Amino acid sequence: MKEKNPTVAASTSIFKKVLLNCSAQAKVYGSCVAAKVPEVERDMCLKEFLELSNCMKSMIRRKA
Numbered sequence: 754m755k756e757k758n759p760t761v762a763a764s765t766s767i768f769k770k771v772l773l774n775c776s777a778q779a780k781v782y783g784s785c786v787a788a789k790v791p792e793v794e795r796d797m798c799l800k801e802f803l804e805l806s807n808c809m810k811s812m813i814r815r816k817a
Contacts, residue, residue, distance in 0.1 A: 767813060775808035 785798035
């Protein structure tokens with residue numbers, strides 16, 4: 754039987770935490786981008802992206 758890789762298990766756990774805790778921000782960002790397709794431009798949803806990014810970073814920091 755194969756042993757689980759602790760690094761992969763930890764990464765999966767962090768990823769689950771990010772998905773659970775940042776889903777609202779991800780939905781807002783995704784909706785912003787979807788609403789502007791096909792006229793996608795750089796930084797068009799910057800505010801929404803930064804909110805999602807900050808949420809994700811805070812979840813990663815909390816794991817430490």
